[in-house]
Amino acid sequence: MAANPVPVVETRSAERGTEHLPPSTGETSTSVAPRGLPLFTRLFLLTLLCALPPLVWLGWSMVDTNEKSLQELVRHLHRSIVGDVQRTVGDELARVEQDLEGISQILFAPGLGDDATRYALVGPRLGPSHNIDFVTLYAPSGQSVTTVKADEVPDPRGAPRLEPAILEALRASNGRLVFQAVRANTQGEPVLEAFYPIVHNSTVRAILGTQVKLGRLCDSVGDLGEKFLGSRENVFVADHERRLVLHADAARVAAREDMSRHGLFAALSGDSSFRTHMVAVSDFQLDGLEMVGSLETIPEQGWAVVVHQPHSVVFASLSEMRKSILAAFAVAALVALLAGLLGARQVTRPIRDLVAATQALAERTFRGVGERVTRRGDELGTLGRAFDSMAVTLEAKEREVVTQTQVRAALSRYLSPDVVDLIVSNPDQLRLGGERREVTILFADVVGFTKLSESQPPEIIVALLNELFTFATEIIQRRGGIIDKFIGDCVMAVWGSPQSHPDDALRAVQAAEDLRRWLDVGNRRWRARWGIEIQLAIGVHTGPAVAGNVGSEKRMEYTVIGDTVNIAARIESMAQPGQILVSEATRERIGDSGVELVPAGERQLHGRTAATRIFEVPL
Template structure:
């Protein structure tokens, strides 16, 4: 506590005890008996929380779908802005990522003015060749992502379009990416929640800023526009405030809760019939009503005396908190009541100063993350910025899953092709592999010539690390098939990879010197994965029995027709993953 904060001479608790004691004698008797019989407050809170929990469930499902689509577009953006890939080849490299992605099927690419450039279309029903609307381009350039153009088909399935700006640098926009995001998973989740958690008379709707129904448990409402009554009348306010609202419907006996989504201007709306929600509330109202009627008369007289002095400083504090909500962190409030209200005011003043410093710190961290993200895994960047990453040399023993991927017959490739061709192919190959590894939660340890070493389980804990490593190997194999078609056509080059995967303990941490270090893994688990990769043939993924046993339910394996590995003096069985 700072030295200039006021002393508490007349505690607010004492004031409230004196004031509350005068009010509570008669009301407490009547209200207490009523609350013992019927706890209406608890009933009301539980019902409201239930509605908001349902709304939050649906909102999280929608936002997860939008976040996944945005991540996919960001992956395409990374390829399109990667200087290591020739500009004429970036669209085809990006096509490989889209074909390997299960969520998005069509991506249109526009230049800085919004003119159409190219389209990656797996459906045959892609976008027209028209330029991007100027209003859409302007909004996409000023927002992290733009979700717009809601469409509800004849079958009731809803889709939205997502547009993001291509930003090689935070302050530079070189074009735009546009895709269609299906909401069928969210609709199924809405129907499932409505069936299992609510009654048949209840209803769940998801509406956009124009009150159009995107998702609903009532099939005939999808695509319709709800009337501007009740909470729907203040839809813009709910979206702008970003907080949940609850109330009753002015035309029907139902209780309604509305929860805005964080990433798009949509609202999840849940309504429950009032007679179901408050079946026991009528009796409680009679009891509380009779008790509070007498208490209200006494409380009103006393409130006139105390309310003025008590509410004036509170009004000042409330006004100040509103200014803080408007991010006016330079403002201050002056309260000299010598009680807890003055203490709250002083604390808020300190909080305003801290918030201003925090905003400046966050801005610096964003710049640092953007720079470090080019060299380090995302988890390490976050830990370094938060000063949570140990920077001393050394490490800790962790269970990790290691993957080695090596270009087969790389030396003949170098001997029969120009160095520029080899470098171009390797850069594109490493870009594709790195993108897949990061998307599956892995860490790229290092590039060793034509070989990539990656691991899962550090620095971030990963309970599904074996499955994620095999998923990365499978996606790399699929992406490589597409990339080889272009390399063969343009350079006469076909790349084949040999991969080895093993799970085990290793020491993970900083290795090097005090002036230059790298985050890496060392141990028998790493050596064994490297030996598996050395035994693998063209486009073959070899794993140990530990990996096979862990992922036997999700992947197909067979005993590899290769010599056995020797681990600790004993032969180890080798399996091949059938991709």
């Protein structure tokens, strides 16, 4: 096949109607730039006529001073809100602990009757509570004893036995309430699992378990955000897993929404469990908005309170100041515009031409910007000439990319990706001949294919082979091999050409194992679809061969030829259905790679005088 001719790049100027042919050396021809006053100098002289620098400095100083003051006020406001949230959470959880302590007195105080009487007294105690609807009594071992609930409350869903981690936490709590994970109850509301140890003489006599309803706390957090920040969404509480514990939207808490991507958490350092006191203040982005926020931990529960606001809200008071400064800028700019009207006109016209040419370039129309720009002697003229040169280069490169894409798309239907890359990257190698390389050859043949073809319609046989070859190609290429050819019902694969790897022999054996494993899945599909199944006989051998193009100048094929191919084919012919046979040469290349190979004795290959040691890859 002849080498690709050097493409001739031709562009037409829309304004002049002339053709430009780049020189054969590939260098872009350039014209001598006319001399003139640089654009930078013109703009610099115009700027000196205006008194903008002092005004810019004054406005910047005023905005910066007020911005710092606002930031300090926002920090104080956020700390105040965090403190309110901490007090609200602490008060609610303290009430829960008081309720559970009162229930424990009813259950275990002397003189209140039998267990049934005590349980009957607990129900009315639960009715007025806004936080808990039921309690589950557990033995010290963690086994559930009974559950008492308020009237008109659905049956709760409590654990029949407490986990060892909870029991350990209760023993170490010194009689205090222990909180576990937030979850959704049977009504889909967010609740916090809580366990209270009933201690007598330093011994846990029993355990009360309940679910603290978080609805009121969520409303309180939302009210704080609405009152101080103008939005119920701007305050929330998260646990050490960065999942919502309290939020104005209780449904998001019940869903345990993950907040780990929140920009404020990236400012944390040190203990990430929130068990130590820490405070973080940072600017970040949230849903495309610039935000400012504060975070403070609640070490007792391992939670963190997050308060955030958009910059547009926090610094809204700066907008009026910016308007005043912009008005002063407008007056100063008016003077500059009047002085530089003629110069601005000379600048904007070529810029419009450049913008139009850029838009045309975005629409893949490669045209120049015209003489009105390229004949200028300033930076815009230099830019216009560079743009013309770029358009010429891009048009040539696009044609080259399209050609290569079409070639790759066509060749990939017939050749492996490595061979396609070899052909496209170096077309000069498309000539008859080859080079001597060490390769590993794999043959995989369908056992009893002739009998199968006699018993099945040809349409089924073709569909089965297409599916088999599709997955075989995927497996072999994933292991670094290439498909040399399909010979009827047989696959010939090669490792070591055109690209070689130190572990080509190991890759070939692993591909053979993958084929055998996948065949179990394929047979289940074919058995269910057509009532047939097949087996593969696989042979692998490593040795020298000539790899290259074989055929004629008009029709050639990239393949490997040599005695190594013949030995691999004969080893495959000795394999039983489902068996993988490997030559001694392949076993030596594999070495101690972890692949198990079982000696299968010495075999006399057809056409060879010396016996060949064969190894089998066991199932």
